[in-house]
Amino acid sequence: xxxxxxxxxxxxxxxxxxxxxxxxxxxxxxxxxxxxxxxxxxxxxxxxxxxxxxxxxxxxxxxxxxxxxxxxxxxxxxxxxxxxxxxxxxxxxxxxxxxxxxxxxxxxxxxxxxxxxxxxxxxxxxxxxxxxxxxxxxxxxxxxxxxxxxxxxxxxxxxxxxxxxxxxxxxxxxxxxxxxxxxxxxxxxxxxxxxxxxxxxxxxxxxxxxxxxxxxxxxxxxxxxxxxxxxxxxxxxxxxxxxxxxxxxxxxxxxxxxxxxxxxxxxxxxxxxxxxxxxxxxxxxxxxxxxxxxxxxxxxxxxxxxxxxxxxxxxxxxxxxxxxxxxxxxxxxxxxxxxxxxxxxxxxxxxxxxxxxxxxxxxxxxxxxxxxxxxxxxxxxxxxxxxxxxxxxxxxxxxxx
Amino acid sequence: xxxxxxxxxxxxxxxxxxxxxxxxxxxxxxxxxxxxxxxxxxxxxxxxxxxxxxxxxxxxxxxxxxxxxxxxxxxxxxxxxxxxxxxxxxxxxxxxxxxxxxxxxxxxxxxxxxxxxxxxxxxxxxxxxxxxxxxxxxxxxxxxxxxxxxxxxxxxxxxxxxxxxxxxxxxxxxxxxxxxxxxxxxxxxxxxxxxxxxxxxxxxxxxxxxxxxxxxxxxxxxxxxxxxxxxxxxxxxxxxxxxxxxxxxxxxxxxxxxxxxxxxxxxxxxxxxxxxxxxxxxxxxxxxxxxxxxxxxxxxxxxxxxxxxxxxxxxxxxxxxxxxxxxxxxxxxxxxxxxxxxxxxxxxxxxxxxxxxxxxxxxxxxxxxxxxxxxxxxxxxxxxxxxxxxxxxxxxxxxxx
Numbered sequence: 001x002x003x004x005x006x007x008x009x010x011x012x013x014x015x016x017x018x019x020x021x022x023x024x025x026x027x028x029x030x031x032x033x034x035x036x037x038x039x040x041x042x043x044x045x046x047x048x049x050x051x052x053x054x055x056x057x058x059x060x061x062x063x064x065x066x067x068x069x070x071x072x073x074x075x076x077x078x079x080x081x082x083x084x085x086x087x088x089x090x091x092x093x094x095x096x097x098x099x100x101x102x103x104x105x106x107x108x109x110x111x112x113x114x115x116x117x118x119x120x121x122x123x124x125x126x127x128x129x130x131x132x133x134x135x136x137x138x139x140x141x142x143x144x145x146x147x148x149x150x151x152x153x154x155x156x157x158x159x160x161x162x163x164x165x166x167x168x169x170x171x172x173x174x175x176x177x178x179x180x181x182x183x184x185x186x187x188x189x190x191x192x193x194x195x196x197x198x199x200x201x202x203x204x205x206x207x208x209x210x211x212x213x214x215x216x217x218x219x220x221x222x223x224x225x226x227x228x229x230x231x232x233x234x235x236x237x238x239x240x241x242x243x244x245x246x247x248x249x250x251x252x253x254x255x256x257x258x259x260x261x262x263x264x265x266x267x268x269x270x271x272x273x274x275x276x277x278x279x280x281x282x283x284x285x286x287x288x289x290x291x292x293x294x295x296x297x298x299x300x301x302x303x304x305x306x307x308x309x310x311x312x313x314x315x316x317x318x319x320x321x322x323x324x325x326x327x328x329x330x331x332x333x334x335x336x337x338x339x340x341x342x343x344x345x346x347x348x349x350x351x352x353x354x355x356x357x358x359x360x361x362x363x364x365x366x367x368x369x370x371x372x373x374x375x376x377x378x379x380x381x382x383x384x385x386x387x388x389x390x391x392x393x394x395x396x397x398x399x400x401x
Numbered sequence: 402x403x404x405x406x407x408x409x410x411x412x413x414x415x416x417x418x419x420x421x422x423x424x425x426x427x428x429x430x431x432x433x434x435x436x437x438x439x440x441x442x443x444x445x446x447x448x449x450x451x452x453x454x455x456x457x458x459x460x461x462x463x464x465x466x467x468x469x470x471x472x473x474x475x476x477x478x479x480x481x482x483x484x485x486x487x488x489x490x491x492x493x494x495x496x497x498x499x500x501x502x503x504x505x506x507x508x509x510x511x512x513x514x515x516x517x518x519x520x521x522x523x524x525x526x527x528x529x530x531x532x533x534x535x536x537x538x539x540x541x542x543x544x545x546x547x548x549x550x551x552x553x554x555x556x557x558x559x560x561x562x563x564x565x566x567x568x569x570x571x572x573x574x575x576x577x578x579x580x581x582x583x584x585x586x587x588x589x590x591x592x593x594x595x596x597x598x599x600x601x602x603x604x605x606x607x608x609x610x611x612x613x614x615x616x617x618x619x620x621x622x623x624x625x626x627x628x629x630x631x632x633x634x635x636x637x638x639x640x641x642x643x644x645x646x647x648x649x650x651x652x653x654x655x656x657x658x659x660x661x662x663x664x665x666x667x668x669x670x671x672x673x674x675x676x677x678x679x680x681x682x683x684x685x686x687x688x689x690x691x692x693x694x695x696x697x698x699x700x701x702x703x704x705x706x707x708x709x710x711x712x713x714x715x716x717x718x719x720x721x722x723x724x725x726x727x728x729x730x731x732x733x734x735x736x737x738x739x740x741x742x743x744x745x746x747x748x749x750x751x752x753x754x755x756x757x758x759x760x761x762x763x764x765x766x767x768x769x770x771x772x773x774x775x776x777x778x779x780x781x782x783x784x785x786x787x788x789x790x791x792x793x794x795x796x797x798x799x800x801x802x
Contacts, residue, residue, distance in 0.1 A: 012570050041575055070569035077574065160792055162690055168471035169413050169693040171798060173478065174442055179689075198792065284688045288580075289563055292570040296696060298791070379791040390699070390780035391561055391599065397572060 001032070002101035002129075004316070006054070007039030007046060008137075009107035009114070010077070012070035013151025014158075014294040015305040016137045017395075019106050020072065021065045022309020023135075024057050032317055037098065040399045042076035042107070043114060047090050051098070052398045065395050066306060067385060069294035074399035080114050088121045095130050102131045102316045104309075108138040108149075112325055113349035119323030133312050134325035134345045137305070139291045141190035144351040145343045146327030150308055151291070153301035153378035156194030158293040159183055159286060160379065163198040166284055167231050178220065178230045178278040182265035182285040185235040189355035191290070192235035194375055196367045202230050203364040205268070207237035208354050211246060213271060219363050220277045230278065234264045295392050299381025304328060304338065311340040336377035402433070403502035403530075405717070407455070408440030408447060409538075410508035410515070411478070413471035414552025415559075415695040416706040417538045418796075420507050421473065422466045423710020424536075425455050433718055438499065441800045443477035443508070444515060448491050452499070453799045466796045467703060468786060470695030475800035481515050489522045496531050503532045503717045505710075509539040509550075513726055514750035520724030534713050535726035535746045538706070540692045542591035545752040546744045547728030551709055552692070554702035554779035557595030559694040560584055560687060561780065564599040567685055568632050579621065579631045579679040583666035583686040586636040590756035592691070593636035595776055597768045603631045604765040606669070608638035609755050612647060614672060620764050621678045631679065635665045696793050700782025705729060705739065712741040737778035 006023050008016055020038070027036050033055075040050040052073075057065070065072060080087055095103070103118070105111050115134040122130050136143050141152035163181055170179040183191040189206030196204055202223050205211060223230035238246045246267040269281040312326045324342040331337045359371035386393045407424050409417055421439070428437050434456075441451040453474075458466070466473060481488055496504070504519070506512050516535035523531050537544050542553035564582055571580040584592040590607030597605055603624050606612060624631035639647045647668040670682040713727045725743040732738045760772035787794045 008573075012573055041573075044575065068569070069566050071573045074575070075573040157791065161696055162694070164792060164795065165470050165693040165695060166689045168469070168795065168798065169689050171801070172409075172413050172442075172472045172476040174445065174475070282689065284690060285686065286690075287685045288567045288570050288683065289685060289687075289690075292566040293563070294566060295562055376791060381791070382786070382788060385783070387783060390558065390777060390782070391565060394565065394569065397569065400572070 001034045002099050003035040003037060004033040004102040004104065005037040005039050005046065005051065005100045006073070006104045006106065007042050008071035008073045008075050009042035009105060009111040010075060010138065011108070011291060012075060013137050013139050013291055014069045014154040014297050015150050015302045016070070016106060017068050017072045018066040018302045018305035019135045019137065019150060019309035021062045022306040023104050023313045024054050025062055026310040026313035027055065033101070037100065038073045038398055041074040042078060043080060043091070044076035044078040045074065046094060047087065049094055052401070061395060064386060064393050066302060067294055067297065067383065067392065068394040069292040072395055072397050074397065079110055080117055082117055088118070091118065092127060092130060101129060102133060104133050104135060104312055106135040106137050108136070108140070109143065109349065109352070112136070112143070112345045115325065115345040116323060116349045119345070122322070131316065131322035133316055133321065134348070135308055135312050136325060136327060136348070139191060140185055140188050142188040142352045142354070144348050144353050147330040147338065148328060148378060150301060150305035152190060153298040154294065154296070155191060155290050156197065156375060157298045157379040158290055158296050159191060159194050160197035161296060162286065163195040163233065164200060167198065167200040170231070170282060171229060176224065176228045176278055176280055178232065178272055178281040180232045180234060180265040180268050180281060180283050182234050182236060182263055182283070184286070184290060186237040187352055187354070189235050192233050193355055193367050193371055195233040197372065197375055197379065200231055201233050201366055203232045204366050205232065205234040205238045205364055206355055206360055207235050207239055208357050209360055210241035211238055216364055217271065217275050217277055219365065220272055224278055232268060234268055236264050238264045295385055297383055298379045299383050300378055302383055308340060315342060402435045403500050404436040404438060405434040405503040405505065406438040406440050406447065406452065406501045407474070407505045407507065408443050409472035409474045409476050410443035410506060410512040411476060411539070412509070412692060413476060414538050414540050414692055415470045415555040415698050416551050416703045417471070417507060418469050418473045419467040419703045419706035420536045420538065420551060420710035422463045423707040424505050424714045425458050426463055427711040427714035428456065434502070438501065439474045439799055442475035443479060444481060444492070445477035445479040446475065447495060448488065450495055453802065462796060465787060465794050467707060468695055468698065468784065468793065469795040470693040473796055473798050475798065480511055481518055483518055489519070492519065493528060493531060502530060503534060505534050505536060505713055507536040507538050509537070509541070510544065510750060510753070513537070513544070513746045516726065516746040517724060517750045520746070523723070532717065532723035534717055534722065535749070536709055536713050537726060537728060537749070540592060541586055541589050543589040543753045543755070545749050545754050548731040548739065549729060549779060551702060551706035553591060554699040555695065555697070556592060556691050557598065557776060558699045558780040559691055559697050560592060560595050561598035562697060563687065564596040564634065565601060568599065568601040571632070571683060572630060577625065577629045577679055577681055579633065579673055579682040581633045581635060581666040581669050581682060581684050583635050583637060583664055583684070585687070585691060587638040588753055588755070590636050593634050594756055594768050594772055596634040598773065598776055598780065601632055602634050602767055604633045605761070605767050606633070606635040606639045606765055607756055607761055608636050608640055609758050610761055611642035612639055617765055618672065618676050618678055620766065621673055625679055633669060635669055637665050639665045696786055698784055699780045700784050701779055703784055709741060716743060
C-alpha cells in the first residue's frame with residue numbers, strides 16, 4: 001500500500017482544517033493509505049520534504065482540529081510555474097521517495113491550478129501512479145462550478161453577526177452618524193453581501209458594481225434625512241468604473257516613501273465628511289479576524305468542509321481519479337441539502353465567480369431575496385466549541401512542532 | 402408604592418443589558434416598585450420624559466436581553482453640570498410627575514458623577530424621597546473601588562480569543578511578518594493587557610508605560626531575529642513620555658482640512674517599516690466590535706452583571722440608600738468568587754484606575770503572572786447563545802419601538 005499527502009495553500013479560513021481532519025478520519029475508517037502525511041507550508045514545504053505523520057491522529061485531536069482556524073499545516077503563496085520543470089521533477093521525486101500516491105491539495109484558485117498543472121505534467125510524462133486531488137477553500141467564495149466554497153459561510157456568519165452587533169452599538173446615541181464596515185473581497189462581493197443577512201445594512205458597495213460617487217452620496221443623504229443614521233458595508237475591492245480602487249484613491253504617501261493603503265472604508269468616510277452628508281463617520285475594518293474567527297463557525301460550513309475531505313479521500317480509491325476537485329452541489333428543493341461531486345480542476349483554475357450583479361439592488365440598497373435565499377442556509381447552526389481555561393481549545397500548528 | 406427608573410449612559414458593552422435585566426427581574430421577584438420605567442438615551446431622554454414600561458418583561462425577553470449587546474435603552478454623552486441647576490430641577494420634576502423614587506443609572510465614570518451630583522443636590526434641597534443608585538459598566542475597567550467592571554471581561558475574552566485566532570492566521574506563511582492588534586483603552590491598559598491571556602503575544606504597549614521608540618524597536622528586532630515574526634498589541638491610548646499619543650503622531654491631514662486619526666497600530670506599523678525591523682506589517686484595529694461582541698460573552702461577566710442589577714434593586718429597599726454605587730469585591734482564596742457591596746458614588750466619580758505598572762513586564766514583554774491571575778477568572782465560561790435563523794437572537798432596542 002502506498003501513502004497519501006495532504007497540504008494547504010493560500011489564505012486560511014475558519015474551517016480549512018476540517019477538510020484536513022476529514023481526509024485523516026476517512027483513512028482511519030478505511031485505511032487505503034498506509035501513512036497520511038501532512039505537508040508543511042504547501043508546495044513550498046513539500047519541495048523541502050517538510051512533512052508530519054497524521055495517520056494515527058486521535059479522535060480528540062481530530063475534533064479540536066476541526067474547530068481550529070487557519071491552516072494547521074501552514075500555507076504558502078508559492079505558485080508552480082509550468083515553465084519551471086525543476087519544481088515538477090522535484091515534486092515527483094519527493095512523492096516517489098515517500099511512496100506517495102495521492103496529493104490532496106486544499107486551497108483556492110491558484111491551488112486548483114497547481115492540481116491541474118501537476119496532473120497534466122504526470123499525464124504527459126506517462127506517470128500513472130502519482131495523483132492530484134483538489135479540495136476547495138476560500139472565504140471569498142469565488143471558485144467556479146462548486147455551489148459555494150468551504151470557509152465562506154463561517155466568514156459570512158461572523159460578518160453578519162458583527163454587522164448586527166456594531167449596528168446596535170452605533171445606534172445608541174441620538175447624534176448624526178454613519179458607520180462603515182469593510183470586508184474582504186478583492187474581486188468578488190460575496191463577503192460584503194453577506195452583511196446584508198443581518199437585516200440592518202442600509203448600503204452595500206460591491207466590487208462588481210462600478211462605484212458612482214454622486215449616486216452613492218445621494219443615498220447616504222436620503223438615509224440621514226430619514227433617520228440620522230446610515231450603516232454601510234463596503235468590500236475592500238470596491239472600485240470606480242475605470243477600475244481604480246476606492247482604497248487606492250485613499251492611499252497616502254507617509255513621507256517616508258511607502259504608500260499607506262487607506263482602505264475602502266476610509267475612502268468612503270472621507271467622501272462623506274467632505275460632502276457634508278454626515279459630520280460623523282465611524283469605520284470598522286474586519287481585516288484578518290473575519291477569516292479566522294472560528295469560535296463562530298457555521299455548523300453547515302464546518303460539517304461540509306469535513307465531509308468534503310472525506311469525500312476526496314474516498315473518491316481517490318479510483319486509480320483514475322486525478323486532476324479533479326471535489327465540489328458541493330446544492331440539491332433542488334425547499335430544504336437545504338447538498339451532494340458532493342467532482343469536476344476537472346481545470347474548470348476551476350484561473351476563473352473567478354463573481355457575485356451576480358442581478359442580485360444587487362439598485363443604488364447600493366443591499367441585495368435581493370435571491371441572494372438572501374442563497375446565503376442564509378449556509379450560516380445555519382453553531383457547533384459546540386470546546387474550551388480550555390476560558391479560551392477556545394485549538395491544536396498547536398503542525399509547523400510549530 | 403412608588404416607581405423606579407433605569408437608564409444607561411456612556412459607551413455600551415456586551416453585558417450592560419444584563420444589569421438592566423437584573424433590576425427588572427428583581428422587581429418581579431419582589432415588586433417593591435409598582436412600575437419599572439426604562440429611561441431612553443440616559444439623562445438626555447429622561448429630561449424629555451422619554452420612557453418605556455419594563456415592569457412585566459417576559460422571562461423570554463429578559464433572557465434574550467441579557468445576551469443583547471449595547472445599551473437597549475439607548476445612551477447619551479450628556480453630562481449634568483453642577484452649574485446648570487435647571488437640569489437638576491427638571492429631573493426632580495420628572496421624577497415627581499411619574500412618582501419615581503429611585504433612579505438606577507448604569508454607566509461609567511461620568512455616570513457615577515451624575516449619581517453623586519444628583520444625590521448631593523437632593524440632600525441639599527432636603528428631598529428625601531428621590532434616590533440615585535449607580536451600577537458600573539465599562540469595557541475599560543477603569544473604575545475605582547470595584548474589583549472590576551461588568552463589561553470588561555467579555556471584551557477581554559473577545560480580545561484574547563481574537564489575538565489567538567489572528568496569531569494562528571498570521572503564522573501560516575514562512576515570510577517575515579509583524580502583526581499589530583489595536584485595542585480600546587484611552588487612559589487605561591486593561592484591554593490591551595487582556596490580549597496576553599492568549600499566551601501568544603510578544604509585545605504589549607500600554608498607556609501607563611511611556612513609549613520609548615528605540616527600546617521598543619529593539620524588542621521587535623529581537624523577535625524577528627529569533628523567529629521572523631512578532632505579534633504586538635497596542636492600546637489606542639499608547640503615548641510618549643511627553644503625553645503625545647502615538648495615534649496623534651500618525652494623524653494626517655487629508656487635504657480637505659480635517660485630520661485623519663491614524664491610529665496607534667498604524668503608527669507602530671510605520672515606525673517598524675521605516676526602521677527596517679520588518680518589511681511586512683499587518684494591522685487589525687478591533688474598534689467597535691470589541692465592546693459589542695456579545696456572541697462571545699464571558700459567563701462570569703454576564704452573570705455578575707445581572708446579579709449586580711438585582712443587588713442594586715434589592716439594596717434600594719433601604720430608604721437611606723442613595724448616592725451609592727454597587728460594586729464587586731473579589732473574595733480571598735484560590736477559587737474565584739465575588740461578593741457585592743456598595744460604596745459612595747463620590748469614591749468612584751472622576752477617578753481612573755490604571756493598569757498597575759508593576760504588572761507590566763520590562764521592555765513591553767507582556768504582563769506578569771499577577772496580571773494573568775487577576776484577569777483569567779473573569780473570562781471563564783460561555784453562556785448558551787439563543788439563535789434565530791443562523792444569527793444571535795437580540796431584543797429590538799427600546800428606543801426604536
